[in-house]
Amino acid sequence: MKKINTVFYISLLIVLALVGYGVYNPGGLYRFTSVIHTVIIDRFGWGYLLSVFGFLVFSLWLAISPYGKVKLGKDYDKPVFSYFGWISMLFAAGMGIGLIFFGVAEPLSNFMNPPEYIARQSGDAARFAMQYSFFHWGLHPWGIYIIMSLSIAYFCFRRDMPFLISSAFYPLIGDAIYGPVGKFIDILAVFATVFGIATSLGLGALQINSGLAMVFGIPDTITMTLTIIAVVTVLFMFSSLSGLEKGIQMLSKGNITVAVVLLLLMFAIGPTSYILNVFSSTLGNYASSIVEMSLNTNPFEGYDWTRSWTLFYWATWIAWSPFVGLFIASISRGRTIREFVIVTLIVPTVLTFLWFSVFGGSALHLELHQGTGIAARAVENIPTALFHMFNSYPLGMVLSITAVVLLAVFFITSADSATYVLAIMTSRGDVNPPSVKKISWGIIQSSTAAILLVAGEIEALKQMVITAALPFTVVMIFLCVSLVKALRYEQKYEQGDEGQM
Amino acid sequence: MFDSVLIPINLSEEPEEVLSLVEFLRHFDTKIVYLCNVSSSAARIERHGRKKLEELAAACRGTGIEIRTEIRSGPPAVEIIHASENLEVEFITFPWERKSILLHALMGSITRDVVRLSEKPVFIYKQWFLKKSDVLDTVIFSTDFSPVEDAMLPYLTYPGLAADNLVMLHVGDRAPDPKAENRRHDRIDMKMNEVIYQCTGVFTNIEKRILTGKPARVIPRQVVRAGADLIITGKHSDGSARQKVLGTTAENIVHRARCSVLVIPDEG
Numbered sequence: 001m002k003k004i005n006t007v008f009y010i011s012l013l014i015v016l017a018l019v020g021y022g023v024y025n026p027g028g029l030y031r032f033t034s035v036i037h038t039v040i041i042d043r044f045g046w047g048y049l050l051s052v053f054g055f056l057v058f059s060l061w062l063a064i065s066p067y068g069k070v071k072l073g074k075d076y077d078k079p080v081f082s083y084f085g086w087i088s089m090l091f092a093a094g095m096g097i098g099l100i101f102f103g104v105a106e107p108l109s110n111f112m113n114p115p116e117y118i119a120r121q122s123g124d125a126a127r128f129a130m131q132y133s134f135f136h137w138g139l140h141p142w143g144i145y146i147i148m149s150l151s152i153a154y155f156c157f158r159r160d161m162p163f164l165i166s167s168a169f170y171p172l173i174g175d176a177i178y179g180p181v182g183k184f185i186d187i188l189a190v191f192a193t194v195f196g197i198a199t200s201l202g203l204g205a206l207q208i209n210s211g212l213a214m215v216f217g218i219p220d221t222i223t224m225t226l227t228i229i230a231v232v233t234v235l236f237m238f239s240s241l242s243g244l245e246k247g248i249q250m251l252s253k254g255n256i257t258v259a260v261v262l263l264l265l266m267f268a269i270g271p272t273s274y275i276l277n278v279f280s281s282t283l284g285n286y287a288s289s290i291v292e293m294s295l296n297t298n299p300f301e302g303y304d305w306t307r308s309w310t311l312f313y314w315a316t317w318i319a320w321s322p323f324v325g326l327f328i329a330s331i332s333r334g335r336t337i338r339e340f341v342i343v344t345l346i347v348p349t350v351l352t353f354l355w356f357s358v359f360g361g362s363a364l365h366l367e368l369h370q371g372t373g374i375a376a377r378a379v380e381n382i383p384t385a386l387f388h389m390f391n392s393y394p395l396g397m398v399l400s401i402t403a404v405v406l407l408a409v410f411f412i413t414s415a416d417s418a419t420y421v422l423a424i425m426t427s428r429g430d431v432n433p434p435s436v437k438k439i440s441w442g443i444i445q446s447s448t449a450a451i452l453l454v455a456g457e458i459e460a461l462k463q464m465v466i467t468a469a470l471p472f473t474v475v476m477i478f479l480c481v482s483l484v485k486a487l488r489y490e491q492k493y494e495q496g497d498e499g500q501m
Numbered sequence: 502m503f504d505s506v507l508i509p510i511n512l513s514e515e516p517e518e519v520l521s522l523v524e525f526l527r528h529f530d531t532k533i534v535y536l537c538n539v540s541s542s543a544a545r546i547e548r549h550g551r552k553k554l555e556e557l558a559a560a561c562r563g564t565g566i567e568i569r570t571e572i573r574s575g576p577p578a579v580e581i582i583h584a585s586e587n588l589e590v591e592f593i594t595f596p597w598e599r600k601s602i603l604l605h606a607l608m609g610s611i612t613r614d615v616v617r618l619s620e621k622p623v624f625i626y627k628q629w630f631l632k633k634s635d636v637l638d639t640v641i642f643s644t645d646f647s648p649v650e651d652a653m654l655p656y657l658t659y660p661g662l663a664a665d666n667l668v669m670l671h672v673g674d675r676a677p678d679p680k681a682e683n684r685r686h687d688r689i690d691m692k693m694n695e696v697i698y699q700c701t702g703v704f705t706n707i708e709k710r711i712l713t714g715k716p717a718r719v720i721p722r723q724v725v726r727a728g729a730d731l732i733i734t735g736k737h738s739d740g741s742a743r744q745k746v747l748g749t750t751a752e753n754i755v756h757r758a759r760c761s762v763l764v765i766p767d768e769g
Contacts, residue, residue: 155677155678159677159678159681160678160680161678161679170675170677170678170679170682171674171675171676171677172675174675174682174713175679485674485675485677486677488674489674489675489676489677489681490677493676493685494681
């Protein structure tokens with residue numbers, strides 16, 4: 001008798017129920033998620049900070065420990081993708097669209113509204129804004145992703161288990177991974193992925209629309225945003241159906257190339273020396289304050305700021321980790337743990353720092369030295385921040401068009417990889433999931449983004465994602481324990497003395 | 502193997518309790534018992550210790566086992582170890598005395614220290630404390646197949662410790678995947694069979710239990726489940742920070758198990 005795919009049907013039911021509720025009772029979902037979100041951030045904010053710092057330290061320890069030599073695959077496995085393809089894909093999945101969205105907006109927002117102990121629109125505020133942009137998008141998110149992806153890759157490629165998050169819990173709960181506990185973990189992962197990616201698609205579509213409005217004068221309306229979602233959905237479905245090696249890899253490589261071109265172009269056109277000064281001094285501030293930033297919740301002054309930014313980001317990265325983790329795991333077969341951790345921590349982080357220095361630095365230069373008033377406009381309408389900045393520099397039109405193209409391609413790659421991951425998670429870990437699953441999830445996530453955008457519930461969606469992050473933080477702590485147990489077992493009994501058990 | 506034994510006495514024991522322990526030592530065919538009191542004050546020993554110790558020794562003299570007394574002063578655990586070496590006893594045994602968690606945390610435990618420091622087998626007698634009979638019905642042999650097992654086997658097959666039932670118990674980490682877990686089971690099963698082969702004729706029923714988890718937690722639970730009267734376990738330290746803080750598995754079993762415990766140290 002064919003077994004019912006519980007994870008698929010329950011996940012589907014939950015997603016449809018929540019979307020249905022959002023449509024039936026607009027505002028209701030937001031009110032509901034607001035309460036949960038506030039309670040979680042208020043009560044467990046410190047937990048996010050400690051856990052995320054712990055994940056980063058744990059990743060570094062794994063890389064330098066003897067376990068660093070262990071391969072994510074069999075000892076004879078070779079990496080499936082080239083370094084360029086691999087890095088392109090992990091960058092596209094991990095940061096991508098968000099970096100473009102916040103590359104200018106975040107430094108400017110924090111420049112305008114820093115914590116209360118820093119004077120607004122001051123030099124200190126600019127320094128703070130850049131330092132925290134590095135912090136929020138730097139090593140820590142990758143530390144989170146590493147925990148998830150390393151665990152999945154180890155258990156699936158080296159230990160031949162199904163490509164599911166629940167597989168990584170075998171050393172802790174044994175065959176219970178096939179029961180309700182395992183299914184709960186997988187359903188939670190599907191839930192976080194669908195809503196996480198729907199949020200990202202909603203925000204991405206809004207920004208593409210803003211860009212098109214500013215460059216071509218196309219109306220910035222909800223109908224237009226929905227049209228963008230529809231067009232992008234068709235494109236990413238094609239890409240997804242063409243498979244990992246062709247579609248996603250090709251798009252990611254294209255993405256990273258266009259991103260680097262845009263970065264270099266802006267670097268050349270913008271205040272080059274100023275950007276290099278910003279990069280150098282922010283890197284110094286980041287390096288000297290990383291431990292303080294990692295553990296400081298500002299309980300005496302500025303907690304509201306920490307809550308709105310750092311805790312929001314940490315929860316978001318954790319909520320995204322099932323999707324990004326599974327995806328990165330799927331492309332990392334054949335790498336050693338040390339190679340995986342070092343490359344995943346350093347390369348995307350350096351790229352991100354360069355990105356913020358070039359785009360954030362150029363925007364701050366406009367605000368501080370040319371008095372263009374860009375910061376106020378950016379804070380007023382976040383999706384337009386990038387395009388406002390481009391308009392203030394030569395070749396603004398070229399830069400804006402390139403950015404819109406980049407946004408669209410990042411949009412497609414994110415949705416594409418999410419579809420692939422969702423299909424795997426709901427096909428009992430089959431790394432070659434059936435096309436029907438990919439099509440189903442593609443339609444579901446785009447419809448979710450579109451419906452909730454129309455119902456004005458994108459904020460509710462964001463809060464729901466953060467809500468999912470709390471149980472996932474616990475899941476990730478146990479993932480660390482499970483991974484260490486497995487690695488220790490392997491080193492103790494499978495690589496050396498088998499006498500003692 | 503068990504000819505002579507050192508019994509550390511803190512003088513709070515009832516004569517019946519010490520007598521019960523000495524009588525239990527018949528299982529071991531013990532011939533000489535040293536009742537040893539260690540105190541930090543020599544004057545105190547002279548005032549109370551010697552007399553009380555002689556009374557306890559007198560209470561045990563009808564058992565047919567030779568009873569001698571030994572009095573020492575100094576840090577108790579260290580002096581007990583020194584005495585066991587000087588007197589060339591073959592093992593040390595303690596009557597079990599339960600301390601509250603708070604007292605244990607504040608004062609530590611001499612039993613635990615001796616288990617940690619001793620290079621001779623240590624037997625913790627709990628039958629009196631648990632109000633159990635002296636008959637050995639079920640014995641648990643807890644092993645992780647470390648080198649200490651070679652030292653443990655002669656004790657397991659010692660005729661005086663023969664019981665009706667033997668539970669061969671292995672508690673260890675689960676393997677990282679189901680196939681490796683099956684292989685682990687097969688390997689352990691094979692090793693258990695080798696041990697069982699050497700126990701032929703000693704026990705009537707032999708049961709194998711292969712479990713996963715932390716030995717210090719799982720073994721005491723298995724004692725209750727099996728209704729065991731005695732655990733034979735090995736002691737070896739891996740030198741880890743965790744063991745330095747929380748103690749070895751053997752030290753923890755001594756405290757948690759609701760039956761007597763025989764701890765065999767690694768010969769090396």
